[in-house]
Amino acid sequence: MSGGPAEPVLEVRDLRTRFRSRGGSIEVVRGVDLTVAPAEMLGLIGESGSGKTVTGLSILRLLPDNAETTNTTLRFKGQDLDSLGEEQFRALRGRRLAMIFQNPVGAFNPAKRIDWHLREIIRRRTGQDARWSELARDALVAVGIPQPDRVLRLYPHQVSGGMAQRILIAMVLALEPDLIVADEPTTNLDNIVERQILALFRKLQSRLNAAFIFITHDMSVAAALCDRIAVMYAGQIVEVGPAHEIFEAPRHPYTQGLIATATALKQKAPRLKEIKGELPNLASPPPGCLFAPRCPQAMPQCQEREPPVHGEASHLVRCHLEAQA
Amino acid sequence: MNSRHGLLGHATTLIGASITLVAMVAVVIGPMLMPYGPNDSDFFDLLSPPSWAHPFGTDSFGRDVLTRVLYGARVSLVVSAAGVALATIIGTAVGMVAAYKGGYADLLLMRFADLLFAFPAFVLALFLMVVLGFGTINVALAIGLIYFPIFARLARNMTLLVREEPYVQAARLMGQSTPRILLREILPNIAAPLIVQATIGIAFGIIIEAGLSFLGVGVQPPTPSLGVIMADGREYFQRGPWVLTLTGLAISFVLLGLNLFGDGLRDLMDPRLRERTGQ
Amino acid sequence: MLETAGNSGSERIGAFRSISGFLPKTAVFIAKRLFGALATIAVGALIVFFVMKAAPGDPALAVLGDNATPEAVEEFRRRHHLDEPLVGQFVLWVSGMLRGDFGLSLTIGGGIPISQLIATRLPITAFVGIYSVLIAVLVSLSMGTIAALRRGRAADTIATSVAVLGISMPDFWLSYVLIFAFAIGWKVFPAYGFISPVDSLAGALYSGFLPALAIAAPMAAVFARMLRASLVEAASREYVLAATSFGFGKPFVFRHFVFRNALIPYVTVIGLQIRYLLGGVVVIERIFGIQGLGSLAVDAAFARDYPTVLACTVVFLAIVLLVNVIVDLICAALDPRRSL
Numbered sequence: 001m002s003g004g005p006a007e008p009v010l011e012v013r014d015l016r017t018r019f020r021s022r023g024g025s026i027e028v029v030r031g032v033d034l035t036v037a038p039a040e041m042l043g044l045i046g047e048s049g050s051g052k053t054v055t056g057l058s059i060l061r062l063l064p065d066n067a068e069t070t071n072t073t074l075r076f077k078g079q080d081l082d083s084l085g086e087e088q089f090r091a092l093r094g095r096r097l098a099m100i101f102q103n104p105v106g107a108f109n110p111a112k113r114i115d116w117h118l119r120e121i122i123r124r125r126t127g128q129d130a131r132w133s134e135l136a137r138d139a140l141v142a143v144g145i146p147q148p149d150r151v152l153r154l155y156p157h158q159v160s161g162g163m164a165q166r167i168l169i170a171m172v173l174a175l176e177p178d179l180i181v182a183d184e185p186t187t188n189l190d191n192i193v194e195r196q197i198l199a200l201f202r203k204l205q206s207r208l209n210a211a212f213i214f215i216t217h218d219m220s221v222a223a224a225l226c227d228r229i230a231v232m233y234a235g236q237i238v239e240v241g242p243a244h245e246i247f248e249a250p251r252h253p254y255t256q257g258l259i260a261t262a263t264a265l266k267q268k269a270p271r272l273k274e275i276k277g278e279l280p281n282l283a284s285p286p287p288g289c290l291f292a293p294r295c296p297q298a299m300p301q302c303q304e305r306e307p308p309v310h311g312e313a314s315h316l317v318r319c320h321l322e323a324q325a
Numbered sequence: 326m327n328s329r330h331g332l333l334g335h336a337t338t339l340i341g342a343s344i345t346l347v348a349m350v351a352v353v354i355g356p357m358l359m360p361y362g363p364n365d366s367d368f369f370d371l372l373s374p375p376s377w378a379h380p381f382g383t384d385s386f387g388r389d390v391l392t393r394v395l396y397g398a399r400v401s402l403v404v405s406a407a408g409v410a411l412a413t414i415i416g417t418a419v420g421m422v423a424a425y426k427g428g429y430a431d432l433l434l435m436r437f438a439d440l441l442f443a444f445p446a447f448v449l450a451l452f453l454m455v456v457l458g459f460g461t462i463n464v465a466l467a468i469g470l471i472y473f474p475i476f477a478r479l480a481r482n483m484t485l486l487v488r489e490e491p492y493v494q495a496a497r498l499m500g501q502s503t504p505r506i507l508l509r510e511i512l513p514n515i516a517a518p519l520i521v522q523a524t525i526g527i528a529f530g531i532i533i534e535a536g537l538s539f540l541g542v543g544v545q546p547p548t549p550s551l552g553v554i555m556a557d558g559r560e561y562f563q564r565g566p567w568v569l570t571l572t573g574l575a576i577s578f579v580l581l582g583l584n585l586f587g588d589g590l591r592d593l594m595d596p597r598l599r600e601r602t603g604q
Numbered sequence: 605m606l607e608t609a610g611n612s613g614s615e616r617i618g619a620f621r622s623i624s625g626f627l628p629k630t631a632v633f634i635a636k637r638l639f640g641a642l643a644t645i646a647v648g649a650l651i652v653f654f655v656m657k658a659a660p661g662d663p664a665l666a667v668l669g670d671n672a673t674p675e676a677v678e679e680f681r682r683r684h685h686l687d688e689p690l691v692g693q694f695v696l697w698v699s700g701m702l703r704g705d706f707g708l709s710l711t712i713g714g715g716i717p718i719s720q721l722i723a724t725r726l727p728i729t730a731f732v733g734i735y736s737v738l739i740a741v742l743v744s745l746s747m748g749t750i751a752a753l754r755r756g757r758a759a760d761t762i763a764t765s766v767a768v769l770g771i772s773m774p775d776f777w778l779s780y781v782l783i784f785a786f787a788i789g790w791k792v793f794p795a796y797g798f799i800s801p802v803d804s805l806a807g808a809l810y811s812g813f814l815p816a817l818a819i820a821a822p823m824a825a826v827f828a829r830m831l832r833a834s835l836v837e838a839a840s841r842e843y844v845l846a847a848t849s850f851g852f853g854k855p856f857v858f859r860h861f862v863f864r865n866a867l868i869p870y871v872t873v874i875g876l877q878i879r880y881l882l883g884g885v886v887v888i889e890r891i892f893g894i895q896g897l898g899s900l901a902v903d904a905a906f907a908r909d910y911p912t913v914l915a916c917t918v919v920f921l922a923i924v925l926l927v928n929v930i931v932d933l934i935c936a937a938l939d940p941r942r943s944l
Binding site (some may be wrong): 033060062090091092093095098101103106107108109110111112113120121124155157171175321 | 633663731747841842843845847849850851852853860864938939940941
């Protein structure tokens with residue numbers, strides 16, 4: 001799928017990730033292409049099990065030992081990531097590429113206080129220790145935490161989910177990366193807190209001028225926040241385009257289904273339109289289009305041939321219907 | 326303990342099981358196959374090193390050590406198993422009742438079990454030998470008493486988990502008596518970890534029995550037990566080290582089998598054996 | 605208290621919570637635990653006492669022999685308070701213990717105070733015990749860490765196999781193997797003649813090495829397995845992934861995230877294993893001729909010296925409970941999630 005006018009921050013082509021297990025191996029990410037422009041907020045949407053988290057982990061080389069990932073291109077700001085050794089890649093992590101996790105409290109070391117965490121982050125950023133407590137306090141204030149001194153002395157288990165997510169954002173802020181992969185950062189938070197955190201994300205983006213890959217299964221969140229949206233299904237991107245186009249005129253049947261469900265929820269419609277069926281078994285995937293078994297607009301060729309990617313430069317769809325139009 | 330990959334994990338369990346099996350067979354059939362009796366003295370062959378005629382050599386009375394070891398292993402295993410069986414039955418019963426009834430019964434019974442558990446195992450065994458008198462049966466009782474709190478606790482904790490399951494509720498509603506519920510609904514579902522614990526318990530029980538007999542307060546000679554034979558061997562260790570060494574080796578062998586087997590069982594039951602396959 | 609100034613804060617905090625504002629809670633914690641331990645000792649002593657008294661046989665006859673004159677028996681009974689009612693004897697015994705008087709031995713030295721025996725022997729047993737725990741901890745830390753770091757590879761398999769062997773060997777057998785190897789074969793360490801640490805620390809360390817090693821071996825095996833398991837468990841936690849994503853180096857992540865959090869289950873296991881350690885001490889003391897509490901208990905057992913056996917049992921119980929309190933304290937300090 002294509003990139004924007006300036007050099008993209010991230011370019012991914014044909015990303016594939018498999019997991020080896022007792023029974024064999026499963027390809028969870030099946031040829032994902034992504035391009036993220038500088039300071040762009042790209043939403044990555046899909047249901048659980050669609051491979052969105054694994055995509056993020058693959059880009060940051062955070063996969064467990066039993067996983068392997070391949071790609072034809074993986075470029076960060078023009079630099080080929082695959083050519084980097086372990087130590088070189090580690091240098092990039094945090095400083096240039098960062099990740100925000102779904103379970104905020106779980107991301108902290110339970111044996112250490114919050115101030116320890118911030119101090120180590122600051123040390124990573126500046127290489128030195130002086131004035132770390134000032135910087136730590138400032139970082140917490142910047143994300144809207146009242147009483148930063150009190151919070152600094154707390155242990156992670158004493159902090160609420162929303163507060164923890166703020167602190168994590170503060171830590172990422174302190175590192176000033178160029179690309180941030182946020183994996184469902186508000187899923188575990190309640191609505192009020194969620195809105196605050198999302199506002200914080202907007203603030204984060206404008207302050208850092210960083211690019212984001214915002215992973216979520218929640219359409220409304222993506223609508224509120226993202227510039228472009230990529231829809232993922234069964235390890236593949238099925239549609240990608242500007243956010244407003246995706247919402248107002250979705251072209252892939254899966255996307256249409258998602259939008260319809262989200263809209264019905266929002267409008268509290270009496271009947272929820274659901275997408276029938278479940279994700280395909282990736283150990284033995286059906287031939288042709290992976291979505292065909294669930295697709296209300298499926299045609300005979302959908303079960304035979306894999307759908308091609310079609311559309312304009314800024315809005316692409318992986319569907320036979322699109323190809324026909 | 327639970328991250329052995331695939332084949333290796335199964336291999337160790339199999340090795341453990343086979344060793345245990347070999348040991349069992351040897352102990353049951355061995356004595357009958359041996360040409361000697363455990364107390365047959367050959368005065369022409371006192372304290373001789375291992376040879377074809379006597380694979381483990383002879384002791385100071387001219388007795389074939391291998392035969393004695395086989396008979397002794399029988400005794401040790403039986404004693405240990407008896408003690409552990411006692412602990413399992415009574416401990417499980419107590420634990421299940423405590424968990425099922427709850428309240429004061431639970432508190433009291435568990436406090437008692439904890440108290441017993443607080444005593445260092447071997448010291449408690451020694452104490453019991455003094456009180457009850459030395460001898461084989463008392464060793465089994467001592468082992469039983471040492472392991473009782475472990476089974477009581479384990480059974481109690483497992484029963485607490487299982488108590489609220491639907492099939493238990495159903496049985497209660499149908500008016501089944503408590504003993505029946507405990508026996509037929511709860512027990513089968515908590516049996517697995519108890520069995521694992523029992524396997525490991527028998528292994529350590531052998532060590533306790535051997536230790537007590539070695540000191541002279543356990544099984545009394547001339548009845549052979551692994552500890553008794555080692556105590557003999559100790560007397561003339563410098564002149565004839567093979568007696569003690571080979572007997573100890575035999576013990577270690579059996580224990581190795583039991584431990585590997587028990588470990589393997591535990592690994593098999595551990596659901597976290599699966600690798601992390603990504604969120 | 606605006607902030608824990610500059611460097612001192614987190615560095616000093618290290619593995620433990622800061623002391624300030626914390627002391628009263630620690631004191632209460634220790635007090636509660638000690639009280640619990642004392643209560644357990646009390647009940648334990650009670651039970652042990654009455655069980656002992658319920659044993660068949662007359663201690664007087666057992667010690668003096670069947671041919672003893674009635675006057676001798678009478679005298680014996682009076683001296684050891686055997687003619688008084690049971691409850692009275694118990695009260696006497698307990699009040700004595702509180703004063704440090706454990707009564708008189710029935711057989712040793714014609715009836716010397718047991719407390720004297722305990723006073724000389726306890727430090728020796730304590731020394732051997734501590735020595736072996738130290739060895740076990742050091743060995744298990746290295747073995748367990750190596751096994752976890754080289755998980756699934758040769759070093760791991762070797763370490764794990766050695767560990768299984770370690771717990772399969774009775775420690776008194778291992779003693780003889782060690783004696784054979786290092787005292788008879790290579791005459792490096794002595795097989796007999798333990799020098800008390802009170803007389804010479806170096807001597808004690810040297811003469812005590814083989815016995816301590818024998819006791820330590822099975823312990824080290826259990827500790828190593830536990831450490832490996834908890835390291836592997838800690839390494840699979842989310843916070844390790846998060847730390848890696850921040851770009852912290854592997855040594856740093858291992859030390860602060862994996863190892864530090866694996867310590868808690870590890871230390872817990874150490875506390876649990878002390879009971880079994882003491883079992884080893886008893887037999888090992890006998891083998892190496894160490895004049896400690898363990899060999900006292902065995903000698904007394906043979907001689908039917910009930911009061912001494914009783915006293916030893918209670919003392920051992922007290923030691924175990926005390927160690928548990930200490931381990932509990934360490935665990936609580938290591939784990940911020942535990943409220944004191």
